[in-house]
Amino acid sequence: MNLIDMHCDTLMRLLEEKKGQNLENTDCSISIPGMKKAGTLAQFFACFTCLEDFMETDGYEGCYRQVLKMVSLMEEQLASFSDTLAPACSFDEIMENASKGKISAVLTVEEGGIINGKMKRLNTLYEKGIRLMTLMWNYENCLGYPNSRDAEIMKKGLKPFGVEAVERMGELKMLVDVSHASDGTFYDIIRYAKGPVVASHSNCRALCAHPRNLSDGMIRALADKGGIAGLNFYGAFLGTEKDSKLEEMTAHILHMIRVGGKEFPAIGTDFDGIEGMVHMDIPRAEGMKKLWEALRKKGLSEEQLELIWCGNALRVLKELD
Numbered sequence: 001m002n003l004i005d006m007h008c009d010t011l012m013r014l015l016e017e018k019k020g021q022n023l024e025n026t027d028c029s030i031s032i033p034g035m036k037k038a039g040t041l042a043q044f045f046a047c048f049t050c051l052e053d054f055m056e057t058d059g060y061e062g063c064y065r066q067v068l069k070m071v072s073l074m075e076e077q078l079a080s081f082s083d084t085l086a087p088a089c090s091f092d093e094i095m096e097n098a099s100k101g102k103i104s105a106v107l108t109v110e111e112g113g114i115i116n117g118k119m120k121r122l123n124t125l126y127e128k129g130i131r132l133m134t135l136m137w138n139y140e141n142c143l144g145y146p147n148s149r150d151a152e153i154m155k156k157g158l159k160p161f162g163v164e165a166v167e168r169m170g171e172l173k174m175l176v177d178v179s180h181a182s183d184g185t186f187y188d189i190i191r192y193a194k195g196p197v198v199a200s201h202s203n204c205r206a207l208c209a210h211p212r213n214l215s216d217g218m219i220r221a222l223a224d225k226g227g228i229a230g231l232n233f234y235g236a237f238l239g240t241e242k243d244s245k246l247e248e249m250t251a252h253i254l255h256m257i258r259v260g261g262k263e264f265p266a267i268g269t270d271f272d273g274i275e276g277m278v279h280m281d282i283p284r285a286e287g288m289k290k291l292w293e294a295l296r297k298k299g300l301s302e303e304q305l306e307l308i309w310c311g312n313a314l315r316v317l318k319e320l321d
């Protein structure tokens, strides 16, 4: 049961309120013991930064510094736990790590605003091992517009600099992540991206009408481009507000298969980025087997389950080689 989880916010926790903890010894949802139990092949670690924290100071420049701090934190963790954890920038590296019995850590950025109009920063991020960038979080940035309940904002797409950045990401071989984007930005990315596009942690709008989720049209457009979406465990995106339950998780996966095909769904838990839940059927990586079992009971084949767990993500990662 090899798992690839395309999104967690564990680095943010370890940098902030869980300072002093580490990936081996933590009460975070993602930990080394938890990943071992889950059979994790690769965990994507997001360097997430929130504009609000730097609104009073230097905005996205502060966000950029915050991301660099998270990259350093990841480097420290990789150095401390090199027996079990190793960095990976490609399909081949993930496979090589696995052959040595090591879990791969893939670095990502969640907030493309850190580029802040400086295209060269994409190169710097690439050199630091970043292989996926979520173009925006919930604020407008130099690239484009975020998801919103405001129909006007939702229509707005990529800015000219955003189009250039998406093209450059394709040349660099960095995954473009549409999660958090406005619908307009989503369709612009589909139009301009030269390389692979993913929704690292987004669910289905047909089942839960949240602007963070993908409409059926978006699922089809993303699937047609060879992209994938990672199932998000956050209740508000599953349609259960303060609960995160297997029943809805399986429903979203089944809908993704129905609309996007069997090569579309993947996993993007959002672990350690989820707040305010009263109950979670799977609160930590350790519990991932429960989802496998629940999906098996819904009639999914072993082959389909393997595609969801890692096959679909690996196919996209192969395009980076």
Ligand SMILES: [Zn+2]
Pocket: 110, 179, 180, 201, 273
């Ligand atoms: Zn997110």
